[in-house]
Amino acid sequence: MAEVDVVLSVPSQQDFDEALSSAIVDQVASRISAQDPTLWGPEAESEASIRLSWTHLPESSRSLVGEISELREQLLGKGLDHIVLCGMGGSSLAPEVICHTAGVALTVLDSSQPDMVRGAIADRLDRTVVVVSSKSGGTIETDSQRRAYEHAFTEAGIDPLERIIVVTDPDSPLDQQATETGYRVFRADPHVGGRYSALTAFGLVPSGLAGADIGALLDGAADAEASLYADDPSNPALQLGVMLGVANAHGVDKLVLSDQTGHGVGDWIEQLVAESTGKLGKGILPVVVPFENAVNFNPSTSDSVLVSIGTDEAPKAQSGYAAALQGSLGAQMLLWEVAVAVAGRAIGIDPFDQPDVESAKKAARELLDGAGSVPSPDYTENGIDVYGSGSSLAESVRALLDQVDLDAGYLAIQVYLDRLAYADFAEVREVAAARLGRPVTFGWGPRFLHSTGQYHKGGTPNGVFLQVTGAPEHDLPIAGRDFTFGSFIDSQAAGDAAVLRDHGRPVLRLHLSDVPAGLETIRGLLE
Known part of the structure; x- marks a missing residue:
């Protein structure tokens, strides 16, 4: 049997026990295994009916x-x-x-x-x-x-x-x-x-x-199936999904993930959770942090669930919602898939659609086709084009950060650069989180558009967005296309920013002509 242990700590044992008992009575786990599309309500039934074959992939x-x-x-x-x-x-x-x-x-x-x-x-x-x-x-x-x-x-x-x-x-x-x-x-x-x-x-x-x-x-996932599809209080996926649902009902909408495995499973979980739950103005925002003492994990905020992966001791969360998970990768993947499906039911959303992902793609295509207007910078300072309010770069950054709700908000840093060449810049997440004392996410574009991008537009509307783009060293044509890779990524960034603004989200875009120097400037402004 593959290990799929979960160690939980919850602030209200009564709320958790009642929700877990209800899920067992409703046979949620076994009905997921049986691919019952009615679990998530009539509005989700059509989509769910063609999205449940994942339940027995270890065999198929x-x-x-x-x-x-x-x-x-x-x-x-x-x-x-x-x-x-x-x-x-x-x-x-x-x-x-x-x-x-x-x-x-x-x-x-x-x-x-x-x-x-x-x-x-x-x-x-x-x-x-x-x-x-x-x-x-x-x-x-x-x-x-x-x-x-x-x-x-x-x-x-x-x-x-x-x-x-x-x-x-x-x-x-x-x-x-x-x-x-x-x-x-x-x-x-x-x-x-x-x-x-x-x-x-x-x-x-x-x-x-x-x-x-x-x-x-596949063996690891197959070994875990019996426990993950059991209508039993010891089912770790049921426990985790119910905990996420109970937390969300209490206004806790951040999931801070500390991946102790060192293999990046947090990035996979980030997409699964964000894209599955972030819609209808609801959801759970994953905040992936590099280590257990990272800001947002320790210290944490009261609107966060903490999950430490690869350990057998639950972290201490300020909100009291915490879990530790261990087990083989196959078992972990199936565990999270079941848990997110359970949490989606508790939150009241369809965990299998992604209605807001297409909006950014559409905006990017319109810009490439010339149907949309390409924005011009409001001003340029030290080789950085600024798309946003303010009369100086420092003032623009400060004005953006001032819009972060200190009780419930978060900052998303979105960087449309070569993520291999500038990998170290991801450390700026820690810098911004320490300054704000609020959850901060970091995403490489356009990668995140297919992950947390759904949550940014469709999830809880309390995000503030810092977008960083930059001039490539050399552009690259695309065979058979009338646009280049450079114009394509620019349109993706501009399109996503436009959609975010249409949803009432604050966005500041900084375009760097000298990328290394510009990144150092941004790091300094966030400290």
Whole structure:
């Protein structure tokens, strides 16, 4: 039996016990296992009826293990040992954590930032196999990355048919295009949503090709099924989901995650929780922190649930809502999926739709097509274009931070830069959190648009947003497109900012002409 232990501390044992008892009486866990779409109410029934096949993926995905293993051996026999994954959101976050946990190398290209795209392509192209993953088959970032690799392979005298593998839903535009072209295609279960797809072909194909033991991953999840689908007070997923629901009913809408595993599972959980619960002005905002003594975890705020992953001792939360989780990665993934489905029912939302994700995509497309107006900066100071109120850079930043509600608000720092080249800038989250004494999130764009982006627009409306963009070292054209990677990422940032403002969210955008110097300036202004 895989370990899926949960250690809980709650402020009101009576509220928790009553909610847990009610979930047991209603047979919530076993009905999730039975794929009962009525659990989340009549408005969610239609979507839920086509999104519940994730419940038994440990069995239904088993046939993929041998197929992927055979393909990996074939590729290694040709000297192809560098696996690149082009995908966004659920298509990239799960393989990333699976491979980190397994200690195998996987290059994840989940950006339209031209320097990052160029850097990925320049790395061992002669030994590279590219997995192109898109559930919808119409993700513009992924399509653009595919085009860039096709062009690079062709220019290098390499046949793309020998190097590109596609993962998508059956009959998607990508499935049709890839099949006609002659690419190897893995078709995933269409009745599994993207953020629940870790144990489908989306998670298993790139991970298995990179060398992760995907059979053991499925074994860990399978071993946990009996306990996670039991209508029993000892069910750890039921306990966690009920705790999140009870907390939310008490006005606690932040989930601060300290990932003690060191493998990045917090980023995967972040998408699952934010995109599943952040809608209808409700939800749970995940705040991923790098260590247990990080600001927002210690000290915490009264509107936060604390969860420490990979430990067996519950942290001490100011609100009293806390949990510690341990277990294999497969068991952890299934545990969180069940828990979020339970929490969604308690909160009163459909955990399987994402109504606000498309809005930012639409705004970006309009800017690319010339249908929307490209904003001009309000002023420029020290090489930084400022899109927001204020007569100076310091005043603009101060004015934005002053809008953070000190009782219930949060600051989201969104950085549309090369996340590998400027990885250290993520430390600014700690700086801002220490200054504000409030939860602060940090997201790399456009990666977060497929994760916390749903919560930003649809969740609890108490966020304030600092957006950082920058000029690339060199732009990069996209074969067959009339826009470049540089114009694409600019439109994504501007489009998301416009949608946030339309939702009444405060946004300050800072565009850096000299990125390293600009980042140091921003760090200083936040201290």
